Amino acid sequence: MVKICCIGAGYVGGPTMAVIAIKCPAIEVVVVDISKPRIDAWNSDTLPIYEPGLDDVVKACRGKNLFFSTDVEKHVAEADIIFVSVNTPTKTRGLGAGKAADLTYWESAARMIADVSKSDKIVVEKSTVPVKTAEAIEKILTHNSKGINYQILSNPEFLAEGTAIEDLFKPDRVLIGGRETPGGQKAVQALKEVYAHWVPEENIITTNLWSAELSKLAANAFLAQRISSVNAMSALCEATGANVSEVSYAIGKDSRIGPKFLNASVGFGGSCFQKDILNLVYICECNGLPEVANYWKQVIKINDYQKSRFVNRVVSSMFNTVSGKKIAVLGFAFKKDTGDTRETPAIDVCKGLVGDKAQVSIYDPQVTEDQIQRDLAMNKFDWDHPMHLQPTSPTAVKQKLDYQKIFDNMQKPAFVFDGRNVVDAEKLREIGFIVYSIGKPLDGWLKDMPAVA
Ligand SMILES: NC(=O)C1=CN([C@@H]2O[C@H](COP(=O)(O)OP(=O)(O)OC[C@H]3O[C@@H](n4cnc5c(N)ncnc54)[C@H](O)[C@@H]3O)[C@@H](O)[C@H]2O)C=CC1
Ligand SMILES: O=C(O)[C@H]1O[C@H](OP(=O)(O)OP(=O)(O)OC[C@H]2O[C@@H](n3ccc(=O)[nH]c3=O)[C@H](O)[C@@H]2O)[C@H](O)[C@@H](O)[C@@H]1O
Numbered sequence: 001m002v003k004i005c006c007i008g009a010g011y012v013g014g015p016t017m018a019v020i021a022i023k024c025p026a027i028e029v030v031v032v033d034i035s036k037p038r039i040d041a042w043n044s045d046t047l048p049i050y051e052p053g054l055d056d057v058v059k060a061c062r063g064k065n066l067f068f069s070t071d072v073e074k075h076v077a078e079a080d081i082i083f084v085s086v087n088t089p090t091k092t093r094g095l096g097a098g099k100a101a102d103l104t105y106w107e108s109a110a111r112m113i114a115d116v117s118k119s120d121k122i123v124v125e126k127s128t129v130p131v132k133t134a135e136a137i138e139k140i141l142t143h144n145s146k147g148i149n150y151q152i153l154s155n156p157e158f159l160a161e162g163t164a165i166e167d168l169f170k171p172d173r174v175l176i177g178g179r180e181t182p183g184g185q186k187a188v189q190a191l192k193e194v195y196a197h198w199v200p201e202e203n204i205i206t207t208n209l210w211s212a213e214l215s216k217l218a219a220n221a222f223l224a225q226r227i228s229s230v231n232a233m234s235a236l237c238e239a240t241g242a243n244v245s246e247v248s249y250a251i252g253k254d255s256r257i258g259p260k261f262l263n264a265s266v267g268f269g270g271s272c273f274q275k276d277i278l279n280l281v282y283i284c285e286c287n288g289l290p291e292v293a294n295y296w297k298q299v300i301k302i303n304d305y306q307k308s309r310f311v312n313r314v315v316s317s318m319f320n321t322v323s324g325k326k327i328a329v330l331g332f333a334f335k336k337d338t339g340d341t342r343e344t345p346a347i348d349v350c351k352g353l354v355g356d357k358a359q360v361s362i363y364d365p366q367v368t369e370d371q372i373q374r375d376l377a378m379n380k381f382d383w384d385h386p387m388h389l390q391p392t393s394p395t396a397v398k399q400k401l402d403y404q405k406i407f408d409n410m411q412k413p414a415f416v417f418d419g420r421n422v423v424d425a426e427k428l429r430e431i432g433f434i435v436y437s438i439g440k441p442l443d444g445w446l447k448d449m450p451a452v453a
Contacts, residue, residue, distance in 0.1 A: 001026060001027065001028055002026070002027045002028070002080050002081065002194075003027070003028045003030070003078055003079045003080050003081075004017070004020065004027055004028065004029045004030070004079060004080070004081045004082075004083065004194075005029075005030050005031075005032060005075040005076050005078070005079035005081075005082050005083070006029070006030070006031045006032070006082075006083040006084075006085055006126070007032055007033075007072065007076065007082065007083070007084050007085065007086060007109045007113075008031075008033060008083075008084065008085035008086040008087070008105075008109075008126075008127070009031045009032065009033035009035070009038050009039060009042055009048075009068060010033075010038075010049075010085065010086075010087065011049055011051075011161060011164070011271075011340065012085045012126060012127070012157050012159070013031055013033075013083070013085035013126070014031060014042060014047070014048070014049060014054075014058075015049075015051055015054055015057075015159065015164040015165060015168060016083070016085070016126065016157060016159070016168060017029045017031045017066065017083070018054065018057045018058050018061065018066060019057060019165065019168040019169065020194060021061040021064075021065050021066035022057050022060055022061050022066075023197045023198040024065075024194060024197045025061075025064075025065055026065075027065065027194065028065050028067075029065060029066050029067070030066075030067045030068075030069055030075040030079070031066075031067070031068050031069075032068075032069050032070065032071065032072040032075050032076070033068075033070065033072075034070070034072065035070075036070050039068050039069060039070045042058070042068035043062075043068050049338075049339070049340070050337075050338060050339045050366050051161065051162070051164045051165060051337075051338070052162070052163070052165065052166075052337055053165035053166065054164070054165055057165060072112065073112065073115075073116045076112065076113055076116050076117070077116045077117060077118060077119075079121065080119075080120075080121070080122065080190075081121070081122045081124060081190065081191065081194070082113060082121055082122070082123050082124065083124045083126045083155075084106060084109050084110070084123065084124065084125060084126060084127060085126040085127055085157075086105040086106055086109050086127055087105055087127070088101045088102065088103060088105065088106060088127045088128055088129055088275075089101070089102050089271075089275060090102065090274075090275050090278055090279070096282050098278070099278045099279065099281055099282035099285075100130070100278075100279060100282045101128075101129065101130050101275070101279045101282075103129070103130075103133065103136075106127060106129065106133070106137070107136075107140065110123075110137050110140040110141060111140060113141060114140060114141050114143070114144055114145070117148050117150075118148070119148065120148055120149040120150070121148065121149075121150050121151075122150075122151045122153060122187045122190060122191065123137065123141065123150055123151070123152050123153070124152075124153045124154075124155045124191060125137070125152065125153065125154045125155065125156070125213070126155060126156070126157055128156060128157075128216050128217065128220070128272065128275075128276055128279075129154075129213060130213070130217075130279055130282075130283055131210050131213045131214045131217070131283060132210065132213070133213060134152045134153075134154055134177075134209045134210075134213065135209075137152055138150070138152050149183065151178065151179065151183055151184055151186075151187035152178075152179070152209070153176055153177065153178045153187055153188060153191055153209075153212075154175075154176070154177035154178075154209050154212035154213045154216075155174070155175065155176050155177070155191060155212070156175055156212060156213070156215065156216030157216075158171065158172070158173070158175075158216075158219065159171075161270065161334075161335065161337075161338040161340055162335055162336060162337035162338045163337070169198070171199060171203065172203070173203050173204070173205050174195045174199050174203060174204045174205070175205050175206075175207065175212050175215055175216075176188050176191050176192060176195075176204065176205070176206050176207075176212065177206070177207045177208055177209040177210070177211055177212025177213065178206070178208070178209060179208075179209060180208055188206050192204055192206065216276075217276050217277075217279060217280045217283075218280075220272055220273055220276040220277065221276065221277050221280055221296055221299065223261060223273070224268055224273040224274075224277055224299050224303070225296075225299045226261045226262060227261065227263075227265065227267075227268045227273075227303070228268075228298070228299045228300075228302040228303055228306075230244065230248055230262050230263070230264050230439075231264055231265065231267065231302060231303070231306040231438075231439075232302050233247055233264070233439065234264035234306075234438050234439030235305075235306075235309060235439075237264075237439040237440070237441075238438075238439060238440070238441075238442055241441050242439075242441075243439070243440050243441060244264040244421075244438065244439025244440065245264075245421065245439070245440070247439075248262040248263065248264070263420075263421065264421060264438045264439040265306075265345075265419060265420055265421070265438065266306060266307060266310045266345045266349060266419030266420065266438065267303045267304075267306040267307040267310075267345040267348075268303055268334075268345070269334030269335070269342075269343045269344040269345045269346075270334045270335065270340070270342060270343055270344075271340065271342035271343060273343075274300055274303070274343055275343075277296055277297075277299055277300055278300065280296055281293045281296050281297050284296070304348075307345050307348040307349060307352075308348070308352065310345075310349060310417070310419055310438070311348070311349055311352030311353060313417065313436055313446070314327070314353065314415075314417050314436075315352075315353075315356055316449045316450065317415060317417075317434070317436065317445065317446055317449050318415065319449075320449075321356065322353055322356045322357070322358035323356060323357035323358065324357060324358075324359060325358050325359065326358075326359045326361070327353055327358045327359065327360050327361070328360075328361050328362075328363070329346060329349070329350060329360055329361065329362040329363070330363055330364075330401075331346065331363075331364050331420075332344060332346045332350075332362050332363075332364035332367045332372055332375075333346075333364055333366055333367055334346075337366075338366065339364075339366035339367050339371075341367055341371060341372070341375050344375070345419070346362070347375050347376065347378075349419070350362060350376060351376060354376070403427070403428055403431055403433070404431055407431045407432055407433060412432075413434050413445065414432065414433050414434070415433065415434050415435075415436070416428055416433045416434070416435045416436070417435075417436045418435065418436065418437045418438065419438060420438075421437050421438055421439070421440070423435070423437070425437050425440065429443070434446065
């Protein structure tokens, strides 16, 4: 029986391994982590992360061929294939602080693999890492190899939170990079066979190691760039009377552009887009490519601009001050169907409003009060140092808001600021609200109260 061990039971390690286990009943999959609370939660009825469909997959194979354990060394020693899916946050201090990826967790996992292994291993980079990380890992593993053969593969993950199970069941592609040696190619084949249990062969792409590592950073950079592009357009729409949804639809009809990922928003969030672009910027700088670095930096700058533009719009609409005013924030996670708050734009928006002394009340059905308090107290880039444990008691209750009742209870004029373009603005205007929707023609009131970013 092939044995797989995955180091890191987070948003990637947990769902990815659960799907491998359910699709490959003949493979034993053990997910290990140094965090006991996280492993305990994976072994309980309340999983440590909320992800639609995840519960069913875990329950179907846990205890059969899927296991969660803190006995990291034992399971690493026994495995044939080791996935490393630990966090790779942005460095907070030292060389490359605020940009480079912090590989501390990765390095300690690699050293532990080197220490405990007694048989040949395929080590798979699942975490998103800088290009050439495999070379560094190879050095650590082979330095004291005691005759053990290690093959390093890059197999980046492309799942998005909120749709992880769907994405894993039907990935657009699986990417596997390996050394172009007979040993490297044999390892690529072994991993390909795992995915071939459910992914059509033509969707499994194999490349050299560096292409696979770079493709992951490039994919996230391109995706984030689309959002910054449409968000940049949203500002121009507001200034000109164009409607960003109509513009997105019109350009998305061009098959070369495509319709997906063109929703204007208060800005992108999540643990990866910003981190991975900063990492890409740092790699470009280290390779003497400042023009390329500056090109990608703009994606982050527009994202920051969009968040502060939103806060300024709120403040300027209310006579340039929100001091003492009651503001309800609905939704705090970085997107729907997740409880993950890492780098959520809501943090910047709430901090901006609180900075102007607003009285802010925050609600998200998937995020606990404790988590929100911690997030708002944290410094930039600290959110992934140490581990960011998710709330274990989210409610799945979907509540319908009674906007008429809300309006009746509010001081007038009553405002709604929609950072996601999800409310029915016309209906709310009929009730009497002044509504701001990103990138949409402005209400008369808002036109008279120009916001400066
Ligand atoms: N969250 C996402 O949607 C995606 C994340 N990624 C990448 O996957 C990687 C992991 O991300 P997440 O799962 O979100 O992180 P996470 O923070 O949720 O999980 C990482 C886990 O690794 C554990 N860990 C750290 N060092 C360890 C060690 N030495 N031994 C055992 N366990 C250790 C931590 O305790 C933590 O539970 C990152 O590189 C990220 O960029 C890639 C695609 C999607
Ligand atoms: O490397 C990663 O971590 C992952 O990053 C993203 O996935 P994720 O961040 O989970 O979620 P997305 O759906 O990409 O959303 C990211 C942010 O962009 C925002 N967004 C997305 C789409 C859009 O049109 N507009 C927009 O503002 C979302 O609200 C959210 O804040 C990528 O989509 C995944 O392919 C990748 O594997």
